[in-house]
Amino acid sequence: MQNIQVFDDCVHELSRLPGVGRKTAVRLALHILKIKPEQAYKLSDAIKKLKDNIKFCKECGSIAEGDVCKVCSDSHRNKEIICIVEEAKDVFFIENTGRFNGLYHVLGGKISPLDGIGPSDLSFNKLIERVEKLYIKEVIIATNPDADGETTASYIGKILQNVSNLKVTKLASGIPIGSHLEYADEITVLRALENRVNL
Amino acid sequence: MQNIQVFDDCVHELSRLPGVGRKTAVRLALHILKIKPEQAYKLSDAIKKLKDNIKFCKECGSIAEGDVCKVCSDSHRNKEIICIVEEAKDVFFIENTGRFNGLYHVLGGKISPLDGIGPSDLSFNKLIERVEKLYIKEVIIATNPDADGETTASYIGKILQNVSNLKVTKLASGIPIGSHLEYADEITVLRALENRVNL
Numbered sequence: 001m002q003n004i005q006v007f008d009d010c011v012h013e014l015s016r017l018p019g020v021g022r023k024t025a026v027r028l029a030l031h032i033l034k035i036k037p038e039q040a041y042k043l044s045d046a047i048k049k050l051k052d053n054i055k056f057c058k059e060c061g062s063i064a065e066g067d068v069c070k071v072c073s074d075s076h077r078n079k080e081i082i083c084i085v086e087e088a089k090d091v092f093f094i095e096n097t098g099r100f101n102g103l104y105h106v107l108g109g110k111i112s113p114l115d116g117i118g119p120s121d122l123s124f125n126k127l128i129e130r131v132e133k134l135y136i137k138e139v140i141i142a143t144n145p146d147a148d149g150e151t152t153a154s155y156i157g158k159i160l161q162n163v164s165n166l167k168v169t170k171l172a173s174g175i176p177i178g179s180h181l182e183y184a185d186e187i188t189v190l191r192a193l194e195n196r197v198n199l
Numbered sequence: 200m201q202n203i204q205v206f207d208d209c210v211h212e213l214s215r216l217p218g219v220g221r222k223t224a225v226r227l228a229l230h231i232l233k234i235k236p237e238q239a240y241k242l243s244d245a246i247k248k249l250k251d252n253i254k255f256c257k258e259c260g261s262i263a264e265g266d267v268c269k270v271c272s273d274s275h276r277n278k279e280i281i282c283i284v285e286e287a288k289d290v291f292f293i294e295n296t297g298r299f300n301g302l303y304h305v306l307g308g309k310i311s312p313l314d315g316i317g318p319s320d321l322s323f324n325k326l327i328e329r330v331e332k333l334y335i336k337e338v339i340i341a342t343n344p345d346a347d348g349e350t351t352a353s354y355i356g357k358i359l360q361n362v363s364n365l366k367v368t369k370l371a372s373g374i375p376i377g378s379h380l381e382y383a384d385e386i387t388v389l390r391a392l393e394n395r396v397n398l
Contacts (some may be wrong), residue, residue, distance in 0.1 A: 010249040013242040026288050040250035043212040044243045050209040051239035088226050
């Protein structure tokens, strides 16, 4: 190394980002050196502004400009239905469909014994509290359909089973639109078969 | 999308980095929201400081704190030998060996007809100028051994062939240390065979 402190510092900070190793960090730092100063300052400012202005919603755990996010504070949303997701980014994917008008609840992860994440690490207590306080009529579980996500979905089903007048549903599993049967694994095909719908 | 301008701005700026798509940018932005404020500010500051303080060396094209880099301004380096690399990051890889004590010359890329990069886009004129001005005795070509890198190496050989008393060498190709013959492609094995060395 040429031991240029400012460069090394930037590489070090960049390499702390998830999925960015040392070599990628060097590549990013060299890219920043090549772009126009305005663009680099924009990036630097955008990171600072993000940290200064955006928080996680006190209610649902999604991102918010104030204490409460736009969804939670929107009087036009249906406050009788909650969609439960693992991470804040999953909220975007559901919102992008443009067809869900209810509330969200971000768990902050999924139950994963191998990673040492148990129920107490996730926002289940807050979920039960919200379901009861808001008199929720339906909970849609939108955890990812992998092993940990399915475990988490079962757990949610269990802790909510005693809430009266509550419908608990889960996103459908099946063949992705535009894909082919031959590319789907057996369990996906099995699920698609079991959950077949009327034409 | 929830249309939070500050968040979208940060995602937009992050997604302009090489190898960062929209989904990765969202993941990075959410990561920044989760870390301690100090760490986010450090990242933001490091990017700004990098842009304010680091430039490309006027002589060799490597990174530098002032106009000229540490290598070019170091009186202990051997100024009769130049190692030619494609990108500034390649300088690190050679420096990391701790065994090269000469100068560098960063081309800024490689000849790549498919990407529309011709000789005039790279710093060949500056290379010839430096080789002549500094009375360079040896040029080590360290372009990557892929198709474009080899083309570039040949081109360098051609433009330097009339410089008197100049030895032009190229990094050896062969089986990487710690690897096995069975994992090497045929051309690599062929090169290793052709360039075999005495025990």
